[in-house]
Amino acid sequence: MMNHDETVKKSFKEQAEKFATYHMSKTEYTDYLIRKCDAKGSEHALEVAAGTCICGRALAAYVKDITCLDMSEEMLAQGKKFAAESHIENICFKTGKAEELPYEAETFDLVITRLSFHHFADPCKPFQEMQRVLKKGGKLIVWDMEAAEEPLRKIDDKIEKMRDPSHTRILSRAEFEAMFQNDFILQCQETTSVPVNLTSWMELTGTPKAVQKEITELMEADIAGDTKTGFSPYIKEPQIMFDHRWLLLIGTKK
Template sequence: MNNYDKVKKSFGKQAEKFAAYHMSKVEYTDYLIGRINAEGNEHTLEVAAGTCICGRALAPYVKDVICLDLTEEMLEQGKKLAEKNHIQNISFVIGNAMKLPYDDGSFDLVITRLSLHHFTEPQKLFGEMQRVLKNGGKLVVWDMEAAAEELRESDDAIEKMRDDSHTRILSREEFVLLYQDEFDLQVKETTLVPVNLQSWMELTDTPVDIQKHIVELMTADINGGVKTGFEPYWKEGQIWFDHRWLLLIGVKK
């Protein structure tokens, strides 16, 4: 099974639960809106949009939004939520983020959230988003930041156990390098996002035996054993960890 098929299978299963998961909380989308600081006239594209969490949040602050994703089930959930909230300046497109069906310089604002670690060629994805962005437009990437170098392999291995569509989390340095030549990088901020381990595994319907193994690894880490890269901790009798979300906003030169 290639990675496109893995992504469609994984997110097809997640679709109904995804929008209610902690990663869509208003506090995070409010933070994003504030940092983007849209002017109101932006023609906007959300790439690998899923249920279009960012696009739906941004819609009142921009001219219009197109949400593009590979997985039909995710887009259907996004449509339902947009209709429920009476968002009218939004559209949903099934498409491949690696070959965006738009002309060069089509958009004022392009955004992707928690997507690059599902692509085998994240540089190519970034290049496509850069291509369809106008000069002077903003390219927003909001994604997980890799653990310390010595723990990256363990971190990625556990992410892949939980969801086999995962590929590799980029480091802060690798993200910044993507922007280096063609952008003025205006925002580079990391936010710690608390994650309940059990809910995180249940979102992807991780098999019970694999869940048990991940719990064992996390428990050993907490008790002073082999480090996982997650820095897990106990909270109210359950295991939690903090994902590192890195927000980058660059203006295309």
Template sequence: MKHNETVKQSFKKQAEKFATYHMAKAEYTDYLVKQIGTKGTEHALEVAAGTCICGRALAPFVKDMICLDLTEEMLAQGKKLAEESRIKNIYFQTGNAEELPYESETFDLVITRLSFHHFDDPQKPFQEMKRVMKKGGKLVVWDMEAAEETLRTVDDKIEKMRDPSHTRILSREEFEKMFEKDFTLQCEETTLVPVNLKSWMELTDTPEDVQKEITELMKTELSGGSKTGFSPYKKESQIMFDHRWLLLIGIKN
């Protein structure tokens, strides 16, 4: 429960800025909708939905969409934006991904995005998402993919410095292992998402001294020093890096 409070406090701060951050760009949500290929008849659920970026994008293409998140402030932003877009078939519920408040085999489509690196025990929410899915339904996981093995520790350390609710980024192999027993993978694709270092830290209200420390680590790598796992680069005098987003779509056996 202590970690859940850390998550809630972190995302409470991010709520207003989160929906307009680069992660909400239409090019990413359009790509996601296309890859999922809905029929329009699905009962859908977004888990750890935040401001329901995916849920709002998918709602016009499914029968109904429930967005569940731990942080009420994030859901409130999602609800406000859904109302502004006149989305009628979307519903919002406060809840924990580790104990989903739904009957088994309820949903045709379950999606979660950028959530697993905030979970203490990734297996718990994964098993819960599997439980509430109908056989033949689609589970969509879109999350960051870990840096190469030798740099994972320092990569996670920097992520946690920036956001204390961060736990650990999973590798492609770890995600595949979760899916392998009960799902047939239909899609497995990596997208490089460019991120501005300063904007990334400002989103989470990272303290100034910590921002400086992280920036120095990036500058050190840029000048040929120790690697961070971020592979930073300069663009128009700004420090940038690419997050690796791994999209997995599995059909429940």
């Protein structure tokens, strides 16, 4: 049986080539995030669990330099390819784990991570590591999915894990805020609805057809008024859609 790290690597190895063209990579979301970062151009920045370095590549033009770290070599390879195609020169790439960042304390002025926490077995550990390598007065930027209301969290996470076995658990706003509470001043807490096509969402992760069918039936039952899934699916002819809730938190380290 694979451990969790191996499961994550396997999942994202399969997603690597498709990931950069998926809806979560749309420039409208990335551009919004970069504006919210409000970088000044002098920052040494780090993107943690960077994947194909979507944020890092976009942020590069606004900081002094940026390092993109991920434990999937295949995802980083895609990031390197796109960075080279865009002639981005102030970017570097590092294979490594969010739980064990290979940097000294207070190395970076800005640390960013996007859609990563629901893949961590112990979310507190990577958060503590990002806090550790961030300078006092630096910014930590987390953009991740926000959990469904409590009665539906279990089924919501179950479906997410059916679709992608590397999924662990989506955190609530309160859980994210608790991690920031003691050592950060929170400057931003915003939730954005991101429309998702059910079929494309499952195809990205190579979800087996039998599991895709099971998930689709659960969504159809929810739409018909039966058991709720936490996804609040709806029909946008001729496809089943749902809205992911993305929570953006920006904190300044005390």
